[in-house]
Amino acid sequence: MTASIVVPALSARSVSVRLGDALIVDSVDLDVPSGQITALVGPNGAGKSTLFDCLSGALPAESGSIRLDGRDVTRSSPDQRSRLGIARTFQHVSVFPTLTVEENLRVGAEHRENLQLLRALFRGRRADEPRTPEIVESVMQRLGLLGLRHERAQGLETSTMRLVEIGRALCTRPKVLMLDEPASGLDDAESDRLRALLLELASEGLAILLVEHDLTLVGEVAQHLCALDHGQVLASGRSAELLALPDLVSLIGGTRSRRAAR
Amino acid sequence: MTGSLSLVGVRAGYGSVEVLHGVDLSFPAGTVVALVGHNGSGCSTILRCTAGVVRPRSGRIVWDGADITGWTGYRRTTAGMVFVADEHNVFNTLTVAENLELFGRPQPLDTSVDAACSVFPELRDLLDHRAGTLSGGERQMLALARALARPARLLLLDDVSRGLSAAVATRFFAALRERSTAATTTVIAEQFIDTALGIADIVYAIRRGRVAFAGEPGELSEQSLATVLS
């Protein structure tokens, strides 16, 4: 760590997760500082996705604590965490297939305040639609989705679905953005655009946590790196320093020749 | 052409999403064919269609002159096809030994175990463990053991080196080479393109559900690969 005191937006302390009998994540510490990109790396089955699910609330932590901006969210449900400012994407891209692109983003944008269910019950057709929230417009603009706003998500290309998913996450106005293998399924040009977007978002103060196999991409965007193996932290620190260690890199899977993003 | 398999105008997909938009491919007998392409490009779907796990919406799959498009998985298997999928490729609730016994049927268990352990000695200590408790790499070895369990005429291997260390993957490919005969056709989809190009006789690059390149590995230079795939 550098000398400057960075208060992490999201921090996990000795978090363990058990699935059935197996301890998948074994007392892991992780800090995700604001305005920077942190990458979570490790071989297949190291527990990255499980840790990810635990941080976002999809899986309960067996022990340990998770704090968001100093507030303990260990027991909060995934939707509460989302409203508090943790947004995420999924390894297998998750969009709402029967909704249009714009509606997908609106679902993300709308759930800061509670839905007035009783009022919604007998509302007339007229009183129905307020305008599209501004953030949806701006996110669509930013991600180049304006032309597709009325398309149903189910017909889109995988790469476009990824963008929609990221857009949906951004629309929740998060403090922490967690991306699970965002570059998989993207071609070179698209992953260049993703890289630029990530750097831009970080520079605006967002804390970004990234699970990624592609160490080239990690090296280019991430300041911090946390390497997991068998559920434990193998190494964590500045990514430039860690990526210079050949043993670590080979363990994560980088020794083999260039990996094609299949 | 005997021993060959071809896909003719195959369209396929999942739910409302069409992944393959009409592909024509040919896998000649006695060759190793590599399918390369991005995630979601349709390589896995091509293998799944060939194995009958996914039904094509249109088009035909012809194997040794017979139209096998409507065959059940069982019939394809008894005809000599082996398909190792990229996920859910072992029986998690069965032990490693039981898995191997099933893979090698009707051979006796010992034969199947020996065949598997000659390439993956790591498995010998795990015989009594349930497959669900293995690590991702160990499970992949067990899954690949199916390709070695009995002689096959058509091997379809999806995402072969997932979770494997480089050394183990190399060992497996060597064993595969050794066992293949003039009658064996092997089709692999591989994440590591250089590995795939190293062992293949024919390469198909798949892009967005269509064939973007067909030829020999040597013809596919670094640059052309990038342009073909992107």
Place this chain on the structure above:
Amino acid sequence: MTVTLNLALAGLGIGAVAALAGLGLLVTYRATGVFNVAFGAIAVFAAYVNWALAVRNHWPVGFAALFTIGLLCPVLGFVLDRFVFRSLRLRNAGPAESIVASLGVFVLLIGGVTILWGRQTRLDAPSLVPRRTLRLGGDVVVRLDVVVDVAIVLILLLALLVLERTRVGMLARAVVENRALAELTGVRADRVSSLAWALGATLAGLAGILIAPLVRLDPFGLTLAVLETMAVVVIARLTRPLWVVGSALALGVAQSEVTRLHLPGALGAVVSALGTNLFVVALIAVLLIVRRLEDAQRPDAGSTVGLATRGDLPTPRYWWLPATTVLAVPLLFSRESLVTAQRVPALAIIFVSIVLVTGYAGQLSLGQAGFAGLGALITAKLANGSMPFAGQIPSLVALVLAVVSAALLGFVIGWPAIRRRGLFLALATFAIAAVASKFVFDQPYFTNGISVPTLTGFRSARMFYLLELMCLGIALLAVQNHHRGRLGRSLQAVRDDERGALACGVNVRRLRVWTFAVSSGLAALGGALLSVSDRSFDATAFDPIIGLIWFAAVVVFGIDSATSALLGAALIVFLDSVHSDISSIVIGVAAVTVGFLPGGLLYTVRRVAVRLTNNVVGAEFAGRRAAVAGEPSLRLSPAGREIARRLR
């Protein structure tokens, strides 16, 4: 002591039958992944065939039973597998579709029984074993048939446990875990499925024939009695045969012991009902209380995704015309026909409540009959002044109060029930309906001397019909409000992808409970109107079995379309006015073929219509996709050209 022992021994009989039924259900579920809701109907069908052969055609009892169990049931199971469920499997249909198909089988079998042998109760079901008792020493006696039943169960359990350890057992386990992989390793998975279906149907038939002499032979009552035994399968978490048998025997004994208690008043009524219905209480208790209850191997069991339409057809211009016409025409009818037509809006309200909870919110709910019945009962009691702590209340106010209290009840029950997913939620809702039926509707204490009021100001048939239309309008508005705007988007998001919805901050649980409560209220409204139009409170009209038929009907017509539900209600009322059981046959046939009609009848009609009118949508869709994808060019190397040439 002697009494306790004797009661326990008597209870073992029911327990053994429950164990048989449970084992049959378990075998089918484990080997095919289909939770065969029809197993109760198969049992009843077998019991009736056995009765008809033995009593009507004077076959020897043993021979009749041998024919039914040894031939008819296995063949039935095989036919079901081959012609109903295999096509679903081939399509990789979702679990919800399988449940609907088995509901179709259910409706068909029950419809067949009522058409062939009538709905009346019969007491002369033949017993396989002579009605003798054995003296065990002292005053302890046990009936011979109980001994035989228990022996059959234990032998069967042993056989299953041994089978599990053999090679065949290993193959079966392989198929159960991963059917596709099993086929790819050369296992004839279809054969394993056929075998499991045949075995499951045989066990169900055996259970039906054994239970019939213990209770009475009537189509609905007996079916429910057998269906309730699925409690033991749920207690066994759909996995462990040993638990099935253990809990079945324990519940049988406990149920028998409860009959010793005699208490006065309402409590007494409840306790005496416990003596015949402990299984359903156990079912609901397990489903509502046990914390973790899911089938780990099938986390998606009960997902409704396969049932919903893809929303890819344009809304036709005059979509409202057919439904409006169907609803308006009865106003021109004579008084007599109008009275029949009064059932249409009432039933339509119940149907749209199912559209809301299952179609829009994606939760399988099989218990609407319970809420409908409660709505009818509460309305009548409030308006009669026979509700405790409430004086006589004007009938319209009573109606509103009934709807609100049913919604509140839905809210209270919904809170624990909603933790359940898919299949378990479906079972929980069914159990709610069964409890309401057994402990309230069937109890003279609650329903004796109840008269259903006419609604003040809406006495004439025409005025009442208009009132119904108004209620239907309000219900449709409420339901449609769950299909548009922010609420509609959120529900659709939850239905599409629950993880994703949670990640967006959608409070999924709150939404679920809410829609469950609203739908309960609507069902109560429909039920109340139904009983007013019938001029009586009829417990059999709100039987849980009727609720299952309703659910199947809504799915058949189109689970996510209120218009379909409306037209479906009209069609059912019309068919029933022609001949009393014909509608269930129609629903049954359609539900069995649900595999070929994704999205329901109306959607299928629309799709065909669109295809006939020049396939505009398809062309537009394809054009758009091509525009998005961009046509990639095929680059061929010399070797590639060679391969391409060989391909031609």
